[in-house]
Amino acid sequence: MASEPHLRVSHVTKRFGGVTAVDDVSFDVPKGAFATLLGPSGCGKTTTLRTIAGFYDPDHGDIEIAGRRVNDLPAHRRGTAMVFQDYALFPHMTVRDNVAYGLRVAHVSRSDRERRVAETIAFVGLKGLEDRWPNQLSGGQQQRVAVARALVIEPQVLLLDEPLSNLDAKLREQLRVEMRILQRRLGMTFVYVTHDQEEALSLSDWIAVMNAGKVEQAGAPWEIYYHPKTAFLADFVGAVNLVAARVEDLADGMVTVRFGAHQAVVRRPDAELRTGQDVRLCVRPESFAIAPAGAPTTGIALPGAIVRRAFLGDTMRYWVKVDDREWIVDQPDPGGSATLDGPVSLSLRPDRVHVIAE
Template identity: 50%
Template sequence: MSETVMELKHINKFFGSTQVIHDVNFKVQKGDFVTLLGPSGCGKTTILRMIAGFYEPDSGEIHLAGRQIERVPPYARNTAMVFQEYALFPHMTVFENVAYGLRVRHTEDSVVKKKVGEALELMQLLGMEDRYPNQMSGGQQQRVAVARALVMQPDVLLLDEPLSNLDAKLRESVRVELRSIQQKMGLTTIYVTHDQQEALSMSDSVIVLQKGFLRQQGKPHEIYFAPRTPFVADFIGTTNLIKVNGDDALLVGYDEDTVLQADAVCPKGEHTLSIRPESIRLSEKPSPSATDNIMPVTVVRSMFLGEKMRYFVQDRKGQEWIADIFDPGRKIYEGEVYMLFAADRTHVIEEDD
């Protein structure tokens, strides 16, 4: 059974008269990698800083490792934070940067040497102990910042967009290393990013925020394939959001000629469906299976993206759809075609934004 390491209960935060966090509640299980995801200004870093102790919530409770901490000073919380700018001391060597927190705790020199050595080995920094930050690459500085956090053996590791200053290729490789280390150590981690791919590829659980509201928490595949609101569906990757009229059955009305099957019952009234572009197939002939939705469409334009061809097609209502065809070969669809997508990939959005 999973053990809850951290819980936020009814957290609210104001900056002046502006409320920036609205009644946020979530739990973090021991050893999980949890990502706070959302656009700039949605409250991700504010929540992380409240957990670290740099901000106090105006109301609500934060529980960590069995104690309530929202009024506990940062140094007494046993959390460790890695900042976007790394915040390394330029006048200190790698060894002294990593050892800094242990020194503040008045840890014995022999223990400092042992723990710092272990952290440097884990982050593949052995041999760089005497270097200064300005003598290192961005990726190496990022590793030093993580090593400095790891030596503190925190109850929870907090990461505030630590890869944003790296180039795309290095960012991907460090992402894999960071996740591997986290899993190896079983370290409970809360990670902040606005990068959807980063969140989906690294996380055990993703929390999607919008304007200070928690819109959804779940496993990456749940967030992606079963979004609860139009915002979540549209923010996580690319999707087709389609308005339909339900009729208390699995069949939902799209237009007078087309009835769509969805993954859930659509009660009477207007609803929104989410269909991912990669769930759509194109065909020159109507040959659906029993679970397929099928619609005649017209190809408006297409884009070759290497591993896939992206088509923009228009149905008879004038609604534009996006369809991604992977491994397209030399086949290019033009003009009138049929669009097919399975009922279990046609997701009914539960809530409005």
């Protein structure tokens, strides 16, 4: 990846009347990256994407693509293409004509057009369906037409607005994999919008989590998942134990925290901390080992009792009461181990405890 950003969004604000949909948002996307904007409904994802695409003028800020400010360029001259959430296929055009549309508008010669359309249709796996109408296609096929229609114009940056959200879970998972393979194969810069954390974590090189028009945190999926800066982020990107704690001591990149009757020395986060401060511990459910009471423990030992459990297929999720609070604990591969009940002891790895100082 080049160090120069391929897409730069700097200090972009977009208002609609009294609503600030996007509030001073800045981020860089390197060339060839799969970047994702993740956030709850109404947080400003679509507005950000449409501003990059040139469908909205920002009230403040700049959009740069390949080192060039594009604020004053119309949408079709920015080198971007957009895949819309509802696909927005032309109902009165066949698959072939839908895909050809952008090339026709750009006055690409007929022979070139036919070649590129045929290549792109084959590329997204729609060969044989060229003469169908959109209403004769499944949701997944319509989605491919929408992607083909955007790809055929060979954009520098492809913008995708929740392209999988209308599909059933199984197909969504399949197309998710295809989307990633496609992006790698093309080496194209993708900016992908979703409110689905699993989709974001599994697809992206980089994620910006948005909330109320702002980017709360941006970084690698791993970083966002294990080292969220706020409780909102911790909760938004997956199941989590958020535990009230107090800073007892600070030394050498480590912090001693007390929670209930327990004490632990854990990694110091990249945040201001002082002794006596109230903080929260963020612990993902898969960070524990769980064993019947009395079994040897490692790391932070938490004796407790199982209150509830849920079989999730690939994991067994337990709710374990330790002192006066319940912890969510996931045990992988439940088919391969005995189902537990009653008193247990949890072993928690200190390197999986993240301190949130808000």
